[in-house]
Amino acid sequence: MSVADERATEAAQPVSESFMIDGYELVCGLEVHVELATATKLFSASPNRFGDEPNTNIDPVTLGLPGALPVLNRHAVELAMRIGLALNCTVQPSTFHRKNYFYPDMPKAYQISQYDQPINVDGWLELPGGKRIGIERAHLEEDTGKSTHIGGSGGRIHGSDFSLIDFNRAGVPLVEIVGRPDISTPDEARQYLAELRQILIAVEASDAKMEEGSMRCDANVSVRKPGEPLGTRCEIKNVNSIRSLGKAIEYEARRQVALIESGETIRQETRHWDETDGRTHTLRTKEDADDYRYFLEPDLVPLVPEAAWVEAVRAALPFLPRERRLRLAEATGMAPDSESVMVVVERGQDDYVLSVGERGADVVRALVHVKEAYADQGSQPTVPAGDLAGLILLETSGKLTSTQAKQILADIVSAGGGDAAALAAARGFEAMDELALVGLVEEVIASQAEAWSKFCAGEDKAMGALVGAVMKASQGKADGKAVTALLMSKRTS
Amino acid sequence: MSDQHSDSPTCVGVPSGVPTTASEIARLVKFSEVSAVSVVDAYLRRIEAFESDVHAFNLVTAETARASAQRIDAEIAAGRNPGPLAGVPIALKDNLCTRAVATTCSSRILDGWEPPYDATVIERLRAAGAVFVGKTNLDEFAMGSSTENSAFGPTLNPHDLTRVSGGSSGGSAAAVAAGFATVSLGSDTGGSIRQPAALCGVVGVKPTYGTVSRYGLVAFASSLDQIGPFSTTVRDAAEVLQIISGHDERDSTSIPQGRLDLVSVLERGVEGLRIGRISDLPGGADPEIESRLEEAFDALRAAGATIVDVSLPSMTYALTAYYLIAPAEASSNLARYDGVRYGLRVDAADTNAMYAATREAGFGDEVKRRIMLGTYALSAGYYDAYYGKALKVRRLISDDFDRAYRSVDVIVTPTSPVVAFPVGSKVDDPLSMYLCDIYTIPTNLAGHPAMSVPFGTGEAGLPVGIQILAPTLGEQTMFRVGAELERRATERFPGGR
Numbered sequence: 001m002s003v004a005d006e007r008a009t010e011a012a013q014p015v016s017e018s019f020m021i022d023g024y025e026l027v028c029g030l031e032v033h034v035e036l037a038t039a040t041k042l043f044s045a046s047p048n049r050f051g052d053e054p055n056t057n058i059d060p061v062t063l064g065l066p067g068a069l070p071v072l073n074r075h076a077v078e079l080a081m082r083i084g085l086a087l088n089c090t091v092q093p094s095t096f097h098r099k100n101y102f103y104p105d106m107p108k109a110y111q112i113s114q115y116d117q118p119i120n121v122d123g124w125l126e127l128p129g130g131k132r133i134g135i136e137r138a139h140l141e142e143d144t145g146k147s148t149h150i151g152g153s154g155g156r157i158h159g160s161d162f163s164l165i166d167f168n169r170a171g172v173p174l175v176e177i178v179g180r181p182d183i184s185t186p187d188e189a190r191q192y193l194a195e196l197r198q199i200l201i202a203v204e205a206s207d208a209k210m211e212e213g214s215m216r217c218d219a220n221v222s223v224r225k226p227g228e229p230l231g232t233r234c235e236i237k238n239v240n241s242i243r244s245l246g247k248a249i250e251y252e253a254r255r256q257v258a259l260i261e262s263g264e265t266i267r268q269e270t271r272h273w274d275e276t277d278g279r280t281h282t283l284r285t286k287e288d289a290d291d292y293r294y295f296l297e298p299d300l301v302p303l304v305p306e307a308a309w310v311e312a313v314r315a316a317l318p319f320l321p322r323e324r325r326l327r328l329a330e331a332t333g334m335a336p337d338s339e340s341v342m343v344v345v346e347r348g349q350d351d352y353v354l355s356v357g358e359r360g361a362d363v364v365r366a367l368v369h370v371k372e373a374y375a376d377q378g379s380q381p382t383v384p385a386g387d388l389a390g391l392i393l394l395e396t397s398g399k400l401t402s403t404q405a406k407q408i409l410a411d412i413v414s415a416g417g418g419d420a421a422a423l424a425a426a427r428g429f430e431a432m433d434e435l436a437l438v439g440l441v442e443e444v445i446a447s448q449a450e451a452w453s454k455f456c457a458g459e460d461k462a463m464g465a466l467v468g469a470v471m472k473a474s475q476g477k478a479d480g481k482a483v484t485a486l487l488m489s490k491r492t493s
Numbered sequence: 494m495s496d497q498h499s500d501s502p503t504c505v506g507v508p509s510g511v512p513t514t515a516s517e518i519a520r521l522v523k524f525s526e527v528s529a530v531s532v533v534d535a536y537l538r539r540i541e542a543f544e545s546d547v548h549a550f551n552l553v554t555a556e557t558a559r560a561s562a563q564r565i566d567a568e569i570a571a572g573r574n575p576g577p578l579a580g581v582p583i584a585l586k587d588n589l590c591t592r593a594v595a596t597t598c599s600s601r602i603l604d605g606w607e608p609p610y611d612a613t614v615i616e617r618l619r620a621a622g623a624v625f626v627g628k629t630n631l632d633e634f635a636m637g638s639s640t641e642n643s644a645f646g647p648t649l650n651p652h653d654l655t656r657v658s659g660g661s662s663g664g665s666a667a668a669v670a671a672g673f674a675t676v677s678l679g680s681d682t683g684g685s686i687r688q689p690a691a692l693c694g695v696v697g698v699k700p701t702y703g704t705v706s707r708y709g710l711v712a713f714a715s716s717l718d719q720i721g722p723f724s725t726t727v728r729d730a731a732e733v734l735q736i737i738s739g740h741d742e743r744d745s746t747s748i749p750q751g752r753l754d755l756v757s758v759l760e761r762g763v764e765g766l767r768i769g770r771i772s773d774l775p776g777g778a779d780p781e782i783e784s785r786l787e788e789a790f791d792a793l794r795a796a797g798a799t800i801v802d803v804s805l806p807s808m809t810y811a812l813t814a815y816y817l818i819a820p821a822e823a824s825s826n827l828a829r830y831d832g833v834r835y836g837l838r839v840d841a842a843d844t845n846a847m848y849a850a851t852r853e854a855g856f857g858d859e860v861k862r863r864i865m866l867g868t869y870a871l872s873a874g875y876y877d878a879y880y881g882k883a884l885k886v887r888r889l890i891s892d893d894f895d896r897a898y899r900s901v902d903v904i905v906t907p908t909s910p911v912v913a914f915p916v917g918s919k920v921d922d923p924l925s926m927y928l929c930d931i932y933t934i935p936t937n938l939a940g941h942p943a944m945s946v947p948f949g950t951g952e953a954g955l956p957v958g959i960q961i962l963a964p965t966l967g968e969q970t971m972f973r974v975g976a977e978l979e980r981r982a983t984e985r986f987p988g989g990r
Binding site: 063158 | 710
């Protein structure tokens with residue numbers, strides 16, 4: 001996308017120092033295409049559905065038949081605005097252009113796309129750690145059909161015996177999200193893509209499935225010595241997973257550094273990531289680039305969403321992952337980018353955790369339990385929040401040990417709910433009261449005199465043996481934490 | 494005005510024994526005074542007699558026309574309203590998509606293609622009871638001013654079979670002049686309705702851009718193309734335009750408004766109207782055409798209008814701007830004819846070679862010339878100097894018109910600087926061919942309506958058309974002036990049309 005290419009030498013954000021290759025830093029910007037979750041195509045009434053029988057979701061507009069004209073899908077515009085607003089963009093009046101080039105799966109021999117006046121501009125996406133990656137634009141365009149090249153070499157059109165074209169995808173609405181080159185490590189790139197994916201799902205703009213192609217990512221990669229002007233960049237295509245993205249960027253950065261260090265120059269080109277050999281390969285050089293002859297699409301009129309519509313879309317936006325992490329972090333005292341907060345928000349279980357907390361249960365314990373035991377539960381867990389709260393209350397009041405609590409939790413999750421007290425009784429988990437525990441601890445101190453004296457001499461390693469002996473004597477009913485606390489207090493007393 | 498007709502054979506005329514205007518046919522058919530079948534048969538007989546001389550059609554749909562007429566007669570017999578164009582024989586320019594009927598654009602590249610859908614105008618005319626007699630010849634993809642750029646040979650002028658019918662809608666103009674259809678539809682990108690109407694001595698209207706849906710019109714230059722009617726009378730043009738106009742949600746450039754109301758204003762006259770005469774009109778028109786223009790002003794003055802001089806200084810650049818903008822859009826619009834999905838395919842070693850071979854064989858010289866012009870004008874490094882500058886000129890022309898319409902209601906000019914010219918006389922000189930549209934092109938760039946009304950004859954007794962220009966959605970005033978010129982022309986040139 002040429003507008004994105006004209007990236008000026010504007011100052012990037014502070015570079016993380018954790019990723020340097022022989023004194024070079026990475027400069028990376030991502031271009032992400034997402035298919036919008038509309039019922040119909042961007043400019044026609046054919047269904048927008050993945051996986052249907054080839055060439056069934058077609059019509060005169062989709063096939064580019066003579067005389068057919070595009071009519072803009074209002075829902076696609078709304079979803080594009082949701083994406084823009086969720087990415088802190090300005091929604092502005094926009095226009096459509098024709099991008100002209102010949103390819104068999106491009107029915108009109110031009111793609112209708114937004115060019116110099118995109119619907120969304122100048123936003124940002126905040127990574128979980130707080131770094132902001134600029135968003136240059138997020139614009140609407142139509143997808144192409146899908147070609148399958150049969151015979152010959154490696155699925156490419158050149159050298160194939162024949163090609164099959166499925167036009168079901170032609171005209172499917174896309175939003176292309178063009179990020180600024182603010183990414184300085186492969187991990188940031190992964191975080192960016194993962195965060196973007198969560199946002200797209202949260203605003204219900206796309207199912208964002210990389211494996212089905214409803215989210216596709218190209219990476220622009222260059223390297224430079226800190227403080228120097230931007231290096232020549234290469235665009236990496238065919239990155240099919242978030243994991244591959246990091247690998248492809250790292251490979252490409254190292255390749256460029258090696259070239260520069262051996263005295264060669266980087267050619268501006270498009271490169272293809274090969275998952276099997278873990279390398280990038282030249283796809284086409286700048287000299288082969290098409291002249292797209294962009295001009296204003298005369299079959300469409302300017303898109304000027306009325307302010308009230310934009311505001312209604314903004315007001316209807318759900319809590320975004322970042323806000324939800326902050327909310328959960330605040331409630332639990334955990335860091336917003338801690339693993340449990342990230343995992344639980346990504347699964348959409350944060351509301352659930354908070355509602356368990358609202359029932360008087362310890363919210364940190366709720367977070368830990370949900371993170372550990374709710375991996376398969378989705379955003380609407382079947383276990384009633386009250387049941388988990390009941391379990392946690394038993395646990396925190398010392399009536400169940402954490403080991404027992406975990407067992408009961410497993411019972412509750414597999415049964416889709418249950419009364420923790422009743423389940424504990426059924427399993428014979430008796431509450432061990434404080435007095436009984438003190439008695440047990442004193443018995444162990446007496447029987448393990450050697451360990452006790454080492455412990456008293458300051459050898460903390462000896463504590464493990466003491467705690468283990470108490471647990472064994474209690475047949476697992478003692479709470480390890482309570483035992484430790486008792487031992488510590490007896491040593492100092 | 495002398496009627497110095499040449500010795501050349503003519504095919505001008507009307508079918509015998511049946512009414513010959515749309516309003517008359519519809520009225521008589523509706524009240525069963527004439528059957529739709531007898532009307533269409535009379536027209537088909539004329540086609541059979543003279544079509545081989547004129548070559549107005551790429552395809553005559555005699556059987557489906559008779560079947561439609563029978564259906565209309567049956568509707569009437571059953572007591573149902575057959576519609577305002579009941580039984581009216583209509584010819585369609587062959588760049589209008591007709592379901593399951595070959596639509597060629599007079600190009601080999603669409604060989605064998607039958608659209609799976611009807612253009613919006615076809616749906617509307619059919620619903621009004623029209624009977625389609627055939628698809629008319631045109632310059633390939635509507636690029637030309639003589640119909641000589643048709644892959645299937647030129648359409649000849651019914652007034653003089655050695656001369657051209659004009660273009661690009663020459664087939665539609667000739668079909669009406671020859672009495673093969675009561676009315677016809679054409680498309681006008683730079684004058685392609687008005688110029689052949691003038692050369693064939695019939696009425697032709699290009700409405701305001703966005704008034705008639707382009708859905709199903711095979712695009713030449715999308716920002717300029719409009720569909721409009723040809724007819725023998727101003728009233729018939731008004732009737733047909735009313736029916737095909739009005740918003741269509743399938744065309745995003747369609748103006749969100751109802752149908753035009755035109756027939757009701759035709760008798761209002763021109764008393765008090767201010768008629769613009771362009772003081773800096775680019776010259777070069779035949780002297781006899783200049784005389785007819787002066788007579789038109791005299792006639793309108795006599796009818797109570799005031800003639801006011803206006804200046805359109807940017808008009809001289811219109812032709813240049815048009816020949817950048819229209820080819821630029823065409824280069825994109827015609828890129829889809831690649832042999833992959835429909836129409837002609839010439840097989841070759843690989844995909845790019847197949848594209849090249851298909852387009853080499855499928856397109857004629859003028860189409861190739863314009864694709865190259867347009868591709869060049871849009872290319873990186875040339876865009877600003879050519880296409881970009883042409884867009885600025887387009888804006889200046891609109892501004893000129895806006896300024897002029899502050900002091901006048903309509904502007905009157907010749908439609909064409911020349912009468913019908915001999916076949917072959919301009920084919921090797923594209924520039925002189927392009928100059929045929931010097932008076933019609935500015936209207937398209939501004940998106941305004943314009944119409945051509947026959948007004949006497951010129952060199953060799955051939956028809957002269959007078960053009961009426963109006964501002965956006967100024968069709969009512971335009972038709973009042975057109976109707977007045979029609980009345981005055983008939984008085985002045987009795988018997989001629």
